[in-house]
Amino acid sequence: MLLKRLINKLKIINEIEDGTLEQTVRGIAENSRKVQPGFVFVAISGYGNDGHDYIEHAIENGASFVIGEAKNLELPVPYIQVDDSRKALGLLAKNFYHNPSNAKLMIGITGTNGKTTTSYLLKQIFESTGKSCAIIGTIQNIVNGTVIKSANTTPNSLVAHQLLAESRDDVVIMEVSSHGLTQNRIEGLEFDYCLFTNLHHEHLDYHDSLSDYFQAKSRLFGHLKPTGTAIVSTDTIWGSQLVDLLQARGVRTYAVGESKTNGAGRLAFDVKNSMIQLNEEGTEITIPSPLAGMHNMLNTLLAYSTSRIAGLPPESIVDALHQFKGVAGRFETFKIPNGATIVIDYAHTPDALLHVLTTAKQLAAKRIVHIFGFRGNRDLSKRKEMLLVSSELSDQYILTLDDLNSVALTDMVHNLDSLNDQFGNEKGLIVSDRTLAIKLAMEHSRSGDFIIITGKGHETFQQSYHLPTKSDQETVDYVLNSQVVAR
Incomplete structure (x- = not known):
């Protein structure tokens, strides 16, 4: 050139x-x-x-x-x-690369939580109608059916354009982080649909305030194609603010939420018996939520609404949702021989923990044991709130290590001790070795217990632990194979 x-x-x-x-x-x-x-x-x-x-x-x-x-x-x-x-x-x-996003049906998703789950729900729906879908996101990138390791939730703009140029897929679904937006990683890309899931306390070590964080997220909608559409969940007040902002700019906007005054009545919904009841232009439609929890119902509704706005028939969408198998590290559940249930989830914000632990209660957990930690050098301001949520909703919590990054092990353990002492209750236990924390919880579990392991999800460990495992899932499997859990 x-x-x-x-x-x-x-x-x-x-x-x-x-x-x-x-x-x-x-x-x-x-x-x-x-x-x-x-x-x-x-x-x-x-x-x-x-x-x-x-x-x-x-x-x-x-x-x-x-x-x-x-x-x-x-x-x-x-x-x-x-x-x-x-x-x-x-x-x-x-x-x-000759403006590759122009030749694709492009869907961009931003928000604190739910980006990955919504992405894979959309992939399931579009592929069920014969469309091939690329995914660019947190867990991995999938282009032309080939899995490519993902270094960041949102790759830099050069990599993004390269992936799109290589893609022969009909649809590209892309997770867009606030870091990616402020660092111009999607510069030059244009989207047919931009989605907003929610906004909660997160990344305030990077953004000055929640308002600054919101402004970063809202930048995605400046990348809509001239005929593009914004689809916004009004689950949080920030969603409602975004709807007002976009409508003032003249952007074609759909609001999705429980309120009947969202400005798009056909996307208002109710929840009855764990099913989504949607009134779509006067027609009542029941939508299955393939994943447990109210937060996943909202993800499902956002995926359904986007698919409908894109022109897919409701019966095809519902059929696809019935076939959805879930997402790695997103409320993955495993029943172990003694009758206890293991849940592995990526949750690492106060709101995400609230949803995960509340969902376990809704699933009739007799006792909840929560294992989690904090990432070194990452948003110290949310730690007390995370611990408060766990202290209130779990029967026991075990504080352990997440990624240390550049923080010394002794400093992180001291931080865990200090945080736990502030709550002054008997629910808290500190086991710094993550694998041994999981092993301990499994050894002392009994039928009806839910062991909730959060923070890492699909990710591998950055440091070595006592057991020879590289992820939460591998650790659970190792403990089971070692037959230390009563069967």
């Missing part, structure tokens, strides 16, 4: 010689190690590293052009200065 086509609509600060614009670009890289001869290297100021420090290395690897934010750089190759390298990367990728 000629450089002049690659940088079309890019806001350039410095002057570029006409002859340079006629040169050919063979690829794009934002990592100097991935640069090949004829590539454009985009220098991005990151949170740990500054790409401008690697310009020399990129040129050594064959970069023919460099794009960055630094002023007055004198380089042996043409240099293009821009205000924002991250935004530039998205526009370059869009041009280089």
